[in-house]
Amino acid sequence: MPGTELFGAEERKEVNDVLDTGILFRYNHDAQRNNIWKAREFEEEVKKVTKAKFAHAVSSGSTAVSCALAAAGIGAGDEVIVPPFTFIASVEAVLFAGGLPVFAEIDETLCLSPEGIAAAITPRTKAVLLVHMCGGMARLDEIVQLCKEKNLVLIEDAGQAFGSSYKGRSVGLFGKTGSYSFDFFKIATAGEGGVFVTDDEQCYIHATTYSDHGHDHIGNNRGMENHPIVGFNFRIGELNAAIGLAQTRRVPYILQKNREHKAFLTKELSKISGVSFAELPDPSGDSATFLNLLLPDTAAAKRTVEEFNQAGIGGFNYWFVNMYHFINQWTHLKEMKTAAPLAIQILGGPQDYSSVKLPKSQEVIGRLISFGIRVTWTEEELKTLTGKIAGCIQKALSPIHA
Numbered sequence: 001m002p003g004t005e006l007f008g009a010e011e012r013k014e015v016n017d018v019l020d021t022g023i024l025f026r027y028n029h030d031a032q033r034n035n036i037w038k039a040r041e042f043e044e045e046v047k048k049v050t051k052a053k054f055a056h057a058v059s060s061g062s063t064a065v066s067c068a069l070a071a072a073g074i075g076a077g078d079e080v081i082v083p084p085f086t087f088i089a090s091v092e093a094v095l096f097a098g099g100l101p102v103f104a105e106i107d108e109t110l111c112l113s114p115e116g117i118a119a120a121i122t123p124r125t126k127a128v129l130l131v132h133m134c135g136g137m138a139r140l141d142e143i144v145q146l147c148k149e150k151n152l153v154l155i156e157d158a159g160q161a162f163g164s165s166y167k168g169r170s171v172g173l174f175g176k177t178g179s180y181s182f183d184f185f186k187i188a189t190a191g192e193g194g195v196f197v198t199d200d201e202q203c204y205i206h207a208t209t210y211s212d213h214g215h216d217h218i219g220n221n222r223g224m225e226n227h228p229i230v231g232f233n234f235r236i237g238e239l240n241a242a243i244g245l246a247q248t249r250r251v252p253y254i255l256q257k258n259r260e261h262k263a264f265l266t267k268e269l270s271k272i273s274g275v276s277f278a279e280l281p282d283p284s285g286d287s288a289t290f291l292n293l294l295l296p297d298t299a300a301a302k303r304t305v306e307e308f309n310q311a312g313i314g315g316f317n318y319w320f321v322n323m324y325h326f327i328n329q330w331t332h333l334k335e336m337k338t339a340a341p342l343a344i345q346i347l348g349g350p351q352d353y354s355s356v357k358l359p360k361s362q363e364v365i366g367r368l369i370s371f372g373i374r375v376t377w378t379e380e381e382l383k384t385l386t387g388k389i390a391g392c393i394q395k396a397l398s399p400i401h402a
């Protein structure tokens with residue numbers, strides 16, 4: 001988790017710039033702020049990494065998903081196809097928009113599959129919220145094509161995939177709108193923060209307005225002018241933006257290190273029969289924040305995690321660890337204990353969440369073990385760790401190999 005590993009003089013300098021002026025608000029106060037605009041600079045840096053035409057920093061990855069949905073026109077009663085494997089924020093954002101989440105199958109990319117999406121489409125489907133999980137990416141060519149054919153709005157939650165690209169284009173930019181998270185556990189952190197991206201100017205204007213109570217920010221400042229839409233407070237503060245700025249500048253270095261470390265682990269571990277890896281439709285675009293192992297079956301994955309735990313080397317399976325990323329852990333959703341079920345109460349749920357069946361997703365998540373890649377590993381540490389991981393897997397797979 002690079003965001004938790006690298007913190008130094010660069011972050012302190014950006015934060016001190018803000019503290020020196022005392023202007024913690026991202027808008028206005030032009031005379032006092034000595035031309036210090038960290039949220040704007042953070043957005044420019046995100047644009048540099050992603051090549052997005054427009055970027056708007058907000059308070060979290062969760063609120064960035066809300067902006068992406070709002071700017072793409074998702075509202076009450078719209079069915080939105082979502083994956084059962086994502087951080088719960090993606091699903092919460094659909095509910096809070098008044099939308100109706102419809103769960104569809106993922107595949108070995110760990111993301112929604114084109115087949116899963118196609119099977120979940122109904123006459124009420126308005127959008128697909130595609131989530132790029134564990135630093136990788138979905139089968140984008142096919143999904144973009146499918147959305148075009150079926151006239152569905154594609155929105156990307158790239159909360160875990162800042163820095164990832166597919167065929168040279170950043171994930172988050174394949175749909176109408178997209179979002180990234182900069183929380184403490186991401187490739188780059190703002191402490192708490194998120195960034196909305198789009199290539200569509202109208203969507204950008206909508207998101208900036210929506211994220212600040214409907215203020216229209218004429219001249220990129222916030223006055224007492226018009227309030228074309230109702231919004232809410234999703235603003236990022238200057239201190240968080242300052243950290244996000246310094247961290248985003250580190251991303252090219254982080255990507256290089258992550259990729260080197262993951263390539264070494266992958267090369268060594270692929271020598272073990274029975275081990276495969278999550279599918280990467282464009283391996284060269286992987287942000288490589290996670291090594292995602294696929295074991296032959298759930299029992300083997302469970303044994304492997306137990307071996308990892310005994311060896312004290314991390315690695316987890318999203319099924320056995322209550323990490324809140326897989327539908328089997330979302331009992332509050334299954335029981336509809338949500339603050340925003342209005343559309344569901346009025347229109348009826350599109351799916352019975354308490355019994356939704358997703359056998360392919362269960363099978364993939366049952367076999368998956370994710371391992372966080374560290375930027376700061378030395379060559380020696382990486383070699384030792386790789387040897388330990390290999391030893392654990394071989395032990396766990398010995399009943400199968402016997």
Ligand SMILES: Cc1ncc(COP(=O)(O)O)c(C=O)c1O
Pocket residue numbers: 060061062063065086087089090131132157158159160181182183192193194
């Ligand atoms: C895919 C995905 N979307 C959204 C979020 C929410 O981001 P945040 O924690 O910044 O609100 C996360 C956080 O882990 C995530 O993994």
